[in-house]
Amino acid sequence: MEKPVIISIRGVQTLEEGQEDVMELVTQGILRQEEGELSLTYLESELTGLEGTLTTFQIERDRVTLLRVGEVNSQM
Numbered sequence: 001m002e003k004p005v006i007i008s009i010r011g012v013q014t015l016e017e018g019q020e021d022v023m024e025l026v027t028q029g030i031l032r033q034e035e036g037e038l039s040l041t042y043l044e045s046e047l048t049g050l051e052g053t054l055t056t057f058q059i060e061r062d063r064v065t066l067l068r069v070g071e072v073n074s075q076m
Contacts (some may be wrong), residue, residue, distance in 0.1 A: 005031045007042055044070075 002056035007029040030041035038059040044050035057064055058068045066076045 001033045003031055005029055005040070007040055044068075044072075 005028075007025075007027050009025045011023045012038045013023075015021060025048065027042045027045070029040055032039045033040070040057045042055055044053040044055055045046070050068070050070075050072050054069050056067045056069075058067065066074075
């Protein structure tokens, strides 16, 4: 199964002074489900500083893996 979705990501980083730095991203993406595994994929934009990069979250029962392929390549 594959379907278009709106992806909303919110990250919060706590600074030494106790202040929070909040970043939010809302973008169009694709949800895929194959053989019980889920993935969310979206294209990065100039706003994120990663234009030309495809980002995928592979979602498993005990783990989420972030993959980036293109201008920036990484796996976390």
